[in-house]
Amino acid sequence: MNRTTLKLSALAIGLGFSALSFSAFASAGYYNEFGQKAGITSIIDDFVGNVAADNRINAYFAHANIPFLKTSLVNQVCEALGGPCKYTGPAMAPLHHSMGVTQADFNALTEDLQLSMTKYNVPIPAQNHLIGILAPMSKDIITK
Numbered sequence: 001m002n003r004t005t006l007k008l009s010a011l012a013i014g015l016g017f018s019a020l021s022f023s024a025f026a027s028a029g030y031y032n033e034f035g036q037k038a039g040i041t042s043i044i045d046d047f048v049g050n051v052a053a054d055n056r057i058n059a060y061f062a063h064a065n066i067p068f069l070k071t072s073l074v075n076q077v078c079e080a081l082g083g084p085c086k087y088t089g090p091a092m093a094p095l096h097h098s099m100g101v102t103q104a105d106f107n108a109l110t111e112d113l114q115l116s117m118t119k120y121n122v123p124i125p126a127q128n129h130l131i132g133i134l135a136p137m138s139k140d141i142i143t144k
């Protein structure tokens with residue numbers, strides 16, 4: 001390896017590291033913008049309340065274990081935002097596959113979440129970041 005190649009490699013490694021630390025910082029930033037675990041817990045509580053009051057989709061949740069669902073959602077969202085939590089529940093596809101969820105149902109649930117994020121003053125880019133993580137999950141959740 002000549003001197004120029006060495007310098008370029010060092011530069012590439014340096015850039016790699018700063019990209020890595022920047023993305024770690026960025027996701028911790030989103031976690032903070034949601035008010036960390038306490039903020040996420042309030043948002044999920046409110047969101048599940050919205051879903052329960054939403055006649056477009058509340059029938060799906062008639063027999064759900066709501067406290068358990070809330071805990072799972074808090075952990076899932078906290079982990080997705082770079083927080084120190086771990087979702088340990090079932091994968092999205094087997095969990096939802098027999099429910100017959102439609103795109104309209106999925107959109108309704110997303111709207112209910114957006115209302116709660118707005119109520120708890122989550123900045124719009126941070127809201128969009130979470131929606132951007134959840135949206136691709138629709139391929140595992142929508143079956144109709």
Ligand code: HEM
Binds near residue numbers: 073101109138
């Ligand atoms: C990105 C969107 C969604 C995510 C991230 C998500 C995530 C979850 C999670 C984490 C659980 C609890 C899993 C557990 O620990 O047992 C759950 C349960 C459930 N989800 Fe979803 N879900 C989404 C969309 C939907 C939609 C659109 C519907 C229907 C309108 C739906 C209906 C349900 C129901 C009924 C349960 C309760 C199952 C039970 O307790 O037996 N989900 N979901």
